[in-house]
Amino acid sequence: MLRKKTVVITGASSGLGASLAVTFAEMGANLVLFSRNQERLKEVESLCQGPGDRPVIVTGNIAQPEDCERLIALAISQFGTLDYLITNAGISMWAKFENICDLSIFSKIMETNYLGTVHCVYYALPHLRKSQGMIVAISSIQGKIGVPFHTGYTASKHAIQGFFASLRAELTENDIDILIVTPHWLRGTSLRENAFGKDGNSIGVSLREHSQESISLQECNQAILNAIGKRQKELVVPPKLKILPWLNLINPKIVDFIVKWKMFKQDNE
Numbered sequence: 222m223l224r225k226k227t228v229v230i231t232g233a234s235s236g237l238g239a240s241l242a243v244t245f246a247e248m249g250a251n252l253v254l255f256s257r258n259q260e261r262l263k264e265v266e267s268l269c270q271g272p273g274d275r276p277v278i279v280t281g282n283i284a285q286p287e288d289c290e291r292l293i294a295l296a297i298s299q300f301g302t303l304d305y306l307i308t309n310a311g312i313s314m315w316a317k318f319e320n321i322c323d324l325s326i327f328s329k330i331m332e333t334n335y336l337g338t339v340h341c342v343y344y345a346l347p348h349l350r351k352s353q354g355m356i357v358a359i360s361s362i363q364g365k366i367g368v369p370f371h372t373g374y375t376a377s378k379h380a381i382q383g384f385f386a387s388l389r390a391e392l393t394e395n396d397i398d399i400l401i402v403t404p405h406w407l408r409g410t411s412l413r414e415n416a417f418g419k420d421g422n423s424i425g426v427s428l429r430e431h432s433q434e435s436i437s438l439q440e441c442n443q444a445i446l447n448a449i450g451k452r453q454k455e456l457v458v459p460p461k462l463k464i465l466p467w468l469n470l471i472n473p474k475i476v477d478f479i480v481k482w483k484m485f486k487q488d489n490e
């Protein structure tokens with residue numbers, strides 16, 4: 222399925238992006254790995270073993286349209302086509318809205334999670350159309366419901382959902398497939414320690430433990446691979462979480478209660 226296919230992964234220096242890179246390399250994909258940190262990208266590149274060409278590393282800031290244009294141009298100049306764009310780069314927060322003293326958190330999260338996705342899709346679209354390719358957008362269950370301490374992050378993931386729902390409506394059949402991935406908490410990533418705290422600085426090593434319902438990177442990877450193979454439009458990991466957006470429509474008070482209960486017991490702000 223991925224053998225000799227060109228796959229661009231944003232946010233490939235750590236967490237889910239790095240894990241997807243290693244898995245896709247094993248399957249023979251030609252990889253283009255993007256993030257701001259060249260050293261970490263090189264480490265990921267060294268872990269990518271497979272029958273495909275050596276991964277291409279591109280450093281840049283996804284919030285800058287010109288960096289995203291360069292990313293896609295380098296993928297095309299190196300491999301000639303673009304088959305899959307994985308929009309995965311992201312940053313989070315953990316702070317009660319009224320305690321936030323640095324409002325730039327909101328623009329930074331929006332520029333990375335939402336506008337960064339828009340920039341990459343914009344430059345990739347003509348090439349994906351030629352290859353009848355696929356966009357894999359890493360959203361979050363927070364793109365479907367509200368979650369305390371995550372106002373800016375949740376808003377950015379809702380924006381991603383709205384963007385792709387509208388883009389899909391513009392595309393014709395047999396054009397480009399869009400898979401929106403909606404994971405629960407993932408274990409083994411740097412999202413929590415890099416998340417903005419109320420003062421706008423990264424919160425660093427977190428004392429908050431992942432709940433038992435959090436999922437491993439391997440589990441998420443496998444689910445994404447299966448969904449790509451089936452050209453699915455939506456993927457919720459774990460599947461039981463599909464109930465939440467429905468329940469939110471029917472009885473938002475219950476969802477509110479569950480989410481608050483889970484989140485407030487973790488908060489130590």
Ligand SMILES: NC(=O)c1ccc[n+]([C@@H]2O[C@H](COP(=O)([O-])OP(=O)(O)OC[C@H]3O[C@@H](n4cnc5c(N)ncnc54)[C@H](OP(=O)(O)O)[C@@H]3O)[C@@H](O)[C@H]2O)c1
Nearest residue numbers: 232234235236237256257258283310311406407410411412
């Ligand atoms: N962890 C979870 O519980 C969870 C749950 C649901 C969804 N997600 C989503 O999964 C995706 C991956 O997150 P993760 O958990 O794997 O976190 P992570 O380990 O912190 O990885 C985030 C990646 O994004 C890159 N990145 C951040 N800002 C960037 C920028 N301005 N320009 C370019 N790259 C940038 C980082 O690389 P550099 O720092 O090197 O730039 C890193 O490679 C995110 O979209 C996140 O929202 C995560």
